[in-house]
Amino acid sequence: MSYTAPLKDMLFVMNELAGLSAVNALPGCEDATPETAEAILEENARFCGEVIAPLNHGGDKEPSAWADGRVTTSPGFKEAFRQFGEAGWQGVQHPVEFGGQGLPKLVATPCIEMLNSANLSFALCPLLTDGTIEALMTAGTLQQKETYIANFISGKWTGTMNLTEPQAGSDLALVRTRAVPEGDGTYKVFGTKIFITYGEHDMAENIVHLVLARTPNAPEGVKGISLFIVPKFLVNADGSLGARNDVQCVSIEHKLGIKASPTAVLQFGDHGGAIGTLVGEENRGLEYMFIMMNAARFAVGIQGLSVSERAYQQAVAYARDRVQSRDLAGSPGPVAIIHQPDVRRMLMSMRAQIEAARALAYVAAATSDAAHFSDDEATRKSNQAFYEYLVPIVKGWTTELSIDVTSTGVQVHGGMGFIEETGAAQYYRDARILPIYEGTTAIQANDLVGRKTARDGGAVAKGIIAQVRKTVAELQGDAALAPIAARLGESADALEQVVDYVVGNVKSDIKAVFAGSVPYLKMAGVVLGGWQMARAAAVAATKLKAGEGDGKFYEAKLATARFFADQILPQALAYRTAIVEGGQAVLALPEDQF
Numbered sequence: 116m117s118y119t120a121p122l123k124d125m126l127f128v129m130n131e132l133a134g135l136s137a138v139n140a141l142p143g144c145e146d147a148t149p150e151t152a153e154a155i156l157e158e159n160a161r162f163c164g165e166v167i168a169p170l171n172h173g174g175d176k177e178p179s180a181w182a183d184g185r186v187t188t189s190p191g192f193k194e195a196f197r198q199f200g201e202a203g204w205q206g207v208q209h210p211v212e213f214g215g216q217g218l219p220k221l222v223a224t225p226c227i228e229m230l231n232s233a234n235l236s237f238a239l240c241p242l243l244t245d246g247t248i249e250a251l252m253t254a255g256t257l258q259q260k261e262t263y264i265a266n267f268i269s270g271k272w273t274g275t276m277n278l279t280e281p282q283a284g285s286d287l288a289l290v291r292t293r294a295v296p297e298g299d300g301t302y303k304v305f306g307t308k309i310f311i312t313y314g315e316h317d318m319a320e321n322i323v324h325l326v327l328a329r330t331p332n333a334p335e336g337v338k339g340i341s342l343f344i345v346p347k348f349l350v351n352a353d354g355s356l357g358a359r360n361d362v363q364c365v366s367i368e369h370k371l372g373i374k375a376s377p378t379a380v381l382q383f384g385d386h387g388g389a390i391g392t393l394v395g396e397e398n399r400g401l402e403y404m405f406i407m408m409n410a411a412r413f414a415v416g417i418q419g420l421s422v423s424e425r426a427y428q429q430a431v432a433y434a435r436d437r438v439q440s441r442d443l444a445g446s447p448g449p450v451a452i453i454h455q456p457d458v459r460r461m462l463m464s465m466r467a468q469i470e471a472a473r474a475l476a477y478v479a480a481a482t483s484d485a486a487h488f489s490d491d492e493a494t495r496k497s498n499q500a501f502y503e504y505l506v507p508i509v510k511g512w513t514t515e516l517s518i519d520v521t522s523t524g525v526q527v528h529g530g531m532g533f534i535e536e537t538g539a540a541q542y543y544r545d546a547r548i549l550p551i552y553e554g555t556t557a558i559q560a561n562d563l564v565g566r567k568t569a570r571d572g573g574a575v576a577k578g579i580i581a582q583v584r585k586t587v588a589e590l591q592g593d594a595a596l597a598p599i600a601a602r603l604g605e606s607a608d609a610l611e612q613v614v615d616y617v618v619g620n621v622k623s624d625i626k627a628v629f630a631g632s633v634p635y636l637k638m639a640g641v642v643l644g645g646w647q648m649a650r651a652a653a654v655a656a657t658k659l660k661a662g663e664g665d666g667k668f669y670e671a672k673l674a675t676a677r678f679f680a681d682q683i684l685p686q687a688l689a690y691r692t693a694i695v696e697g698g699q700a701v702l703a704l705p706e707d708q709f
């Protein structure tokens with residue numbers, strides 16, 4: 116099944132909802148004109164559709180393979196990665212001084228979406244490298260930046276993120292990998308890291324691992340973790356590759372999905388110690404890794420959107436093609452299943468959730484740009500707070516909905532969905548990892564409750580709810596939009612009640628509050644996604660009245676926004692009840708009763 120990038124919707128969201136022209140006006144974003152962005156998206160769509168997407172199904176059938184410490188990636192991956200690097204796609208959002216294009220996140224985000232729709236497994240390698248670049252840009256020395264970043268951007272080298280150990284998953288306080296100073300500015304690293312994405316592969320000449328480890332006498336817990344660069348091949352002073360470092364890939368995992376992406380067990384220091392260099396200061400590793408993780412969490416949210424879009428495209432094609440049963444309103448013979456109301460419900464629910472998730476993610480990207488590039492400190496601060504509130508939602512909500520959307524994609528296919536050759540099952544299997552890695556949904560929800568809501572007494576959350584209400588007020592006067600406004604208004608009220616409940620009870624009844632953390636995250640996704648769909652409906656209605664642009668697109672947008680309001684937004688009210696009244700029910704059964 117081929118992939119056609121949904122450029123129309125991407126450009127609509129970028130321009131009309133996320134505000135590309137406002138981003139373009141930020142200092143440093145002068146090159147990101149709407150015309151340039153459109154040209155980049157078109158070229159990226161061509162590359163992803165023609166070069167990357169055709170490798171997706173083959174990668175699932177012929178996964179990466181391990182032998183004698185080496186990993187051979189799936190057929191075609193190596194050559195495609197060469198083309199990816201040469202075309203400059205790794206550098207879209209990275210600094211011009213290191214060979215990147217220096218474009219804002221808002222322009223990079225649709226490119227990331229397309230790459231992941233084309234092939235989740237392939238896209239993971241650039242995704243991790245993006246995170247490595249961000250961490251080094253923030254905490255690395257000039258020399259580290261000069262040594263590594265240009266090579267990442269050109270696709271010569273790739274980056275990895277080494278947090279997880281057998282005993283340390285969600286809880287990084289348990290990290291045991293050791294880093295012993297050598298007295299010459301380097302460290303020797305010893306330990307085992309598991310589940311390391313693209314920890315070993317054959318697509319680049321060097322692999323640069325960013326590794327969390329403890330120095331001797333470091334404080335216990337997360338305050339004693341430092342971050343190290345440990346390259347597979349050491350790098351000489353002139354930038355050429357030196358000796359093989361003491362890091363070995365001892366195996367890769369056999370997985371439910373994303374099979375082409377090698378998930379490595381890495382052994383550091385079995386032969387005397389892997390040589391590493393410190394990033395930033397000792398004991399501040401987790402702080403730096405969080406920079407990388409925030410970028411990666413956002414990108415994993417985009418992966419959820421991407422795989423959902425791919426599943427939707429395939430489901431629509433199948434529903435048009437498969438003939439079964441007569442039309443309920445009468446037909447001479449059996450019709451394509453797209454005529455059946457329940458199939459329409461499934462397709463609309465896929466489509467509406469995808470469009471809402473895309474809009475929320477692109478809006479988040481634009482706030483990140485304002486937080487980064489604005490020359491006004493207050494604007495930077497308020498946008499950063501908005502972005503940080505949205506990151507766990509984009510990650511958690513979008514990846515959770517991708518399970519639902521890809522599963523619905525299987526359902527649209529009936530029995531053929533369960534048969535591997537259609538490819539529908541692959542999207543479902545591939546999507547299953549997304550709510551797990553880069554922090555499970557529960558970990559995102561803990562972040563949303565603790566750092567993003569309780570810590571500031573709900574101030575940022577309420578500021579966003581106030582913006583939602585502004586949209587409600589704007590829509591109320593228009594008869595066609597008033598029903599959407601009504602649903603959005605009641606869901607915003609429900610969200611505010613939940614924020615009040617979280618803030619009011621987090622000290623007195625912490626377990627009950629956290630029992631509702633994932634429902635709160637999902638609810639926030641539904642309400643804020645619904646907010647973006649309402650904004651989209653308002654734009655579409657204005658364009659239709661003015662007779663501007665593609666009328667069919669705007670009519671479809673209005674219909675999809677109405678579906679979201681009528682069919683998805685009411686979930687917010689059920690979440691409110693479950694969160695505010697159901698915490699004790701979650702905890703009522705004693706542990707020994709399970």
Ligand SMILES: Cc1cc2nc3c(=O)[nH]c(=O)nc-3n(C[C@H](O)[C@H](O)[C@H](O)COP(=O)(O)OP(=O)(O)OC[C@H]3O[C@@H](n4cnc5c(N)ncnc54)[C@H](O)[C@@H]3O)c2cc1C
Nearest residue numbers: 276277278279284285310311312378551552553554555557
């Ligand atoms: C395919 C794949 C690729 C990966 N890539 C990488 C990588 O490149 N680099 C890397 O470092 N790691 C990687 N990981 C590891 C991944 O990030 C972890 O699996 C994930 O963070 C969860 O940790 P865990 O598996 O130890 O689960 P656990 O932490 O054991 O969690 C088990 C369950 O307990 C819940 N839980 C745990 N703690 C809490 C809590 N405080 N509150 C509420 N619920 C909680 C979790 O939500 C989950 O449902 C990868 C994993 C996979 C499978």
